[in-house]
Amino acid sequence: xxxxxxxxxxxxxxxxxxxxxxxxxxxxxxxxxxxxxxxxxxxxxxxxxxxxxxxxxxxxxxxxxxxxxxxxxxxxxxxxxxxxxxxxxxxxxxxxxxxxxxxxxxxxxxxxxxxxxxxxxxxxxxxxxxxxxxxxxxxxxxxxxxxxxxxxxxxxxxxxxxxxxxxxxxxxxxxxxxxxxxxxxxxxxxxxxxxxxxxxxxxxxxxxxxxxxxxxxxxxxxxxxxxxxxxxxxxxxxxxxxxxxxxxxxxxxxxxxxxxxxxxxxxxxxxxxxxxxxxxxxxxxxxxxxxxxxxxxxxxxxxxxxxxxxxxxxxxxxxxxxxxxxxxxxxxxxxxxxx
Amino acid sequence: xxxxxxxxxxxxxxxxxxxxxxxxxxxxxxxxxxxxxxxxxxxxxxxxxxxxxxxxxxxxxxxxxxxxxxxxxxxxxxxxxxxxxxxxxxxxxxxxxxxxxxxxxxxxxxxxxxxxxxxxxxxxxxxxxxxxxxxxxxxxxxxxxxxxxxxxxxxxxxxxxxxxxxxxxxxxxxxxxxxxxxxxxxxxxxxxxxxxxxxxxxxxxxxxxxxxxxxxxxxxxxxxxxxxxxxxxxxxxxxxxxxxxxxxxxxxxxxxxxxxxxxxxxxxxxxxxxxxxxxxxxxxxxxxxxxxxxxxxxxxxxxxxxxxxxxxxxxxxxxxxxxxxxxxxxxxxxxxxxxxxxxxxxxxxxxxxxxxxxxxxxxx
Numbered sequence: 001x002x003x004x005x006x007x008x009x010x011x012x013x014x015x016x017x018x019x020x021x022x023x024x025x026x027x028x029x030x031x032x033x034x035x036x037x038x039x040x041x042x043x044x045x046x047x048x049x050x051x052x053x054x055x056x057x058x059x060x061x062x063x064x065x066x067x068x069x070x071x072x073x074x075x076x077x078x079x080x081x082x083x084x085x086x087x088x089x090x091x092x093x094x095x096x097x098x099x100x101x102x103x104x105x106x107x108x109x110x111x112x113x114x115x116x117x118x119x120x121x122x123x124x125x126x127x128x129x130x131x132x133x134x135x136x137x138x139x140x141x142x143x144x145x146x147x148x149x150x151x152x153x154x155x156x157x158x159x160x161x162x163x164x165x166x167x168x169x170x171x172x173x174x175x176x177x178x179x180x181x182x183x184x185x186x187x188x189x190x191x192x193x194x195x196x197x198x199x200x201x202x203x204x205x206x207x208x209x210x211x212x213x214x215x216x217x218x219x220x221x222x223x224x225x226x227x228x229x230x231x232x233x234x235x236x237x238x239x240x241x242x243x244x245x246x247x248x249x250x251x252x253x254x255x256x257x258x259x260x261x262x263x264x265x266x267x268x269x270x271x272x273x274x275x276x277x278x279x280x281x282x283x284x285x286x287x288x289x290x291x292x293x294x295x296x297x298x299x300x301x302x303x304x305x306x307x308x309x310x311x312x313x314x315x316x317x318x319x320x321x322x323x324x325x326x327x328x329x330x331x332x333x334x335x336x337x338x339x
Numbered sequence: 340x341x342x343x344x345x346x347x348x349x350x351x352x353x354x355x356x357x358x359x360x361x362x363x364x365x366x367x368x369x370x371x372x373x374x375x376x377x378x379x380x381x382x383x384x385x386x387x388x389x390x391x392x393x394x395x396x397x398x399x400x401x402x403x404x405x406x407x408x409x410x411x412x413x414x415x416x417x418x419x420x421x422x423x424x425x426x427x428x429x430x431x432x433x434x435x436x437x438x439x440x441x442x443x444x445x446x447x448x449x450x451x452x453x454x455x456x457x458x459x460x461x462x463x464x465x466x467x468x469x470x471x472x473x474x475x476x477x478x479x480x481x482x483x484x485x486x487x488x489x490x491x492x493x494x495x496x497x498x499x500x501x502x503x504x505x506x507x508x509x510x511x512x513x514x515x516x517x518x519x520x521x522x523x524x525x526x527x528x529x530x531x532x533x534x535x536x537x538x539x540x541x542x543x544x545x546x547x548x549x550x551x552x553x554x555x556x557x558x559x560x561x562x563x564x565x566x567x568x569x570x571x572x573x574x575x576x577x578x579x580x581x582x583x584x585x586x587x588x589x590x591x592x593x594x595x596x597x598x599x600x601x602x603x604x605x606x607x608x609x610x611x612x613x614x615x616x617x618x619x620x621x622x623x624x625x626x627x628x629x630x631x632x633x634x635x636x637x638x639x640x641x642x643x644x645x646x647x648x649x650x651x652x653x654x655x656x657x658x659x660x661x662x663x664x665x666x667x668x669x670x671x672x673x674x675x676x677x678x679x680x681x682x683x684x685x686x687x688x689x690x691x692x693x694x695x696x697x698x699x700x701x702x703x
Contacts (some may be wrong), residue, residue: 228626269628272640299630300641302413303672 008082013052013059015071015079022060025053025112028126038070046071049080051115053108059083062108063115084108106137110150117152124163125178127151131160132167140164165191172202181206186215197233204237207246208257218261221268241267275300282336286327291320294336305336340392340429340543342366342446346377348398351450356487357397360448363485364395374398374445381443388618391444392429400449404458408475413633414668415682417601418689421475422459422504424488425449428478430509431542433619434570437476439611448482452491463499468693468702471496474507474528483512490515497522500703503598503696505565509544511553517560523700526598527557528565531588533580536572540624547584551591558596563699565598568651569667570605573627573643578650585654594659598699599692602651603667606638634668641673648677663695 050064059081061068071079113130116122122130130151134143140160147155166173166187173190176182182190182205190198201222205215226233236242245251245259266273276296283294295306307324311317327333347368351357361368371377377396384390400423410416427437427446437444462469473479473492483489489506493516496504506516507528516525529550532540537547545553554564566588571581588597605624612625625637632638648666655664665688666673674681682688696702 224626228623230623269640271628271643272630275640275642301630301632301638 007085008051009085010049011081011083012078013081013083015068015077017057017059018052018068018079019055019058019060020068022055022058023065024060025062025108026065027112027116027122027130028065034066034069034073037066038073041067041070042074046080049082051084051111052081053084062112106134109133109137113150114152117150121153122151123178124184125174128163128167128174128177131163135164162188162191169198170195170202172206173198176202176206181209183212183215185212186219189216189219193233200234200237204242204246204260208260209253210257210261214257214261218264221264225264225267236267239267272299279336282332285332286330288323288327291316292323296336340389340431342393342395342429344380344394345369346371346380346394346396348373348396351397351399356452356491357450360397360482360486368397377445378443381445386618387443388438388614389431391427391446392431393446395446395448397448397450399451400454404449404454405462405471411634411668414670415666415674415688417470417665417667417692418686419475420462420469420471422455422471422473422492423449423476424455424473424479424492425477425482427476429481430478430544432509432544433540433542433615433622434572434605434607434611434624436607436611438614438618439608440476448486452488455488455492456495459495463501466501466703468696469502470505470689470692470696471502472505472507472528474505478508478510479506479528480508480510480512483510483515487515490519493519493521493525496524499524500701503563503700503702507565507567509541509550511545511549513553513557517556521560521562523561523563524702526563526565526696526700527554528567529554530567530569531584532568532570532572533577533584535574535580540572540619540622547587551587555591558592562596563598564592564596565600567601567603567667569601569603571602571647571651572605572624573639573647574623578647581647581651582654585651585658589658594662596699597659597662598695599663599665600655601665601667602648603669604639604644604647606632606636606668608636612637633670644669645673645676648673652677663691665692 046067048064048067050067051062052059052064053062062084064081068079109130113134116126116130131143134150138146140157143150143160144155144157147153147160166177166184169187169191173182173187177184177187182202186205190201193201201219204218204222210218222233222236225231226236229236241263242260245256245263248256251259262273279296283296286294288294292307292309295308297304309320309324311320342364343366345361345364345366345368347357347361347370349370349372353361369376374396377394381387381391381394403423405420405422408416408419408421410418425446425448426441427444428435429446459471462471480489489512492504492506496502497520503524503526505526505528507530509530513527516527531547531550534547537544554566558564568581568584571577605627607625609631615622615625628640628643629637630640638644648669652664655662664678666677671681671683682691693702
């Protein structure tokens with residue numbers, strides 16, 4: 001790649017001569033507002049010409065998928081492009097066997113990646129997709145070595161290996177990464193599982209919207225339940241308890257996520273969950289309200305409960321204090337300690 | 340696991356103890372100036388822990404030969420005294436904390452019966468009861484077939500009347516100590532578990548009945564006995580399975596021969612989990628309801644511990660009401676709810692154990 005194997009010539013290309021279906025060089029699937037871009041092009045003009053490659057009688061896009069789309073929206077007939085001329089002497093060398101065709105492909109690929117990442121910082125999914133395409137021709141060490149010029153940033157080999165492994169997740173995995181339903185850390189955990197297990201996890205994580213730590217917690221606990229109960233991950237994840245929550249269309253995504261999390265926790269730690277619920281119920285039944293808090297010991301390992309309230313005024317202090325003294329007469333309070 | 344590599348530190352004196360050991364191992368030793376080549380050899384393996392179990396390093400003990408069990412805050416310790424005769428183990432228990440405790444784990448045999456003798460005699464001179472054991476960082480009897488140490492220790496303790504030696508094991512290696520004069524000052528102790536757990540988690544150890552046969556044999560030679568239900572593992576039907584183990588104990592031995600029985604549920608440093616998952620893929624032992632304990636070890640959720648303890652203690656007491664049963668590293672709530680009392684004062688549990696040792700082993 002030290003020497004460029006192509007020449008770029010500026011020319012106006014008929015939009016009908018562009019093969020829109022061929023997206024082999026597409027790196028970015030960002031949700032650009034094409035209407036706004038189209039309007040901008042109408043008012044300011046096309047600032048950066050797209051990059052096209054002439055293949056037989058058609059052009060395929062190396063860089064500028066959204067710009068071409070915007071032109072179509074503007075009902076333009078042509079677009080200004082930098083066209084790679086396949087009749088260059090270097091390319092002719094392919095025919096003579098002096099250069100392998102895949103060497104040319106890498107060069108176009110690098111051009112496509114460069115066009116994307118020097119324009120904006122690649123998203124993780126764009127980076128993964130680029131790495132997957134590059135990994136066909138280069139090992140992770142080579143990519144790491146070249147990463148500065150390829151990606152406008154240094155990447156180490158381990159990270160590249162991890163991203164390539166994540167790239168092997170089903171297309172749903174990358175889609176969830178893109179939509180924020182799946183974090184890179186969680187994807188990394190999934191990347192070591194087998195295909196069917198990955199799919200059921202993706203279905204679950206796609207149905208909720210959890211933070212990275214909660215995604216990791218769900219993956220960990222579900223995997224452990226599966227091992228503990230000697231059940232397939234599919235049967236654990238698609239158990240009626242979890243499915244009922246997932247299928248409930250009457251609850252919002254945040255509530256659904258919390259309920260799924262609680263359900264998984266309950267399956268993983270049934271006795272601990274029950275104890276927590278019991279104590280919570282007993283504390284609530286004391287009717288102390290929000291101002292007076294009772295915190296049981298973490299995981300009930302220690303024995304100390306914490307009672308606390310805050311007061312801005314003496315009157316408030318007396319009110320909270322009285323609530324507590326009333327609770328002293330309540331057997332349910334005694335019950336909490338003997339749980 | 341069988342030893343297939345033997346390293347000896349060059350400075351080790353080749354006396355009867357070492358010559359006997361080398362001849363019994365039956366492998367040409369490699370002499371090394373320090374532990375570095377041993378560490379390198381072990382760490383080069385895909386599974387350093389397995390390799391360490393097959394690599395014996397005969398060396399001098401560079402640290403304390405004898406010391407108090409460190410215990411931990413928040414949980415009651417039995418005030419045991421540890422005699423260091425070696426580290427690590429040839430058996431392969433999934434839950435063994437030594438896998439994560441040493442970095443890397445090295446199967447060390449500490450040479451020098453004289454140094455053991457010297458530190459013990461200093462202890463004996465204090466005219467105080469010590470319960471001394473070698474089973475904290477290794478199994479007390481893994482080297483019995485090839486080493487003079489167990490016999491030496493039993494004989495050394497037999498000549499005094501203030502302290503007891505506890506040899507704790509999962510083997511049946513008692514031949515060399517069976518017919519010697521122990522003077523009742525050695526307690527032979529077996530870790531016990533259910534056949535399910537022995538079979539699935541305690542790889543390379545003796546079966547339950549073999550351990551109890553050995554205990555019976557030891558009892559017939561006048562040895563005092565102890566048993567340790569540690570770790571208790573919670574799994575479906577475990578209560579009945581542990582009760583059956585208790586039934587078996589009393590089929591084999593007399594309650595009067597048992598100095599104490601300890602019980603403790605499985606607990607582990609969090610980093611052991613990864614080791615278990617890597618080395619024992621089929622093990623489900625770390626997927627119980629564990630919470631982070633006050634000593635930063637993972638422990639079963641307390642009500643589950645208490646439930647199992649209650650069952651076991653009650654069953655044990657049915658057979659032997661006066662038997663000293665104690666918890667290893669448990670807190671006041673567990674003691675109170677299970678035993679109905681708590682040795683709250685510092686050294687109180689230790690004093691109870693000393694008392695039982697005195698009674699059973701005729702200590703001054």
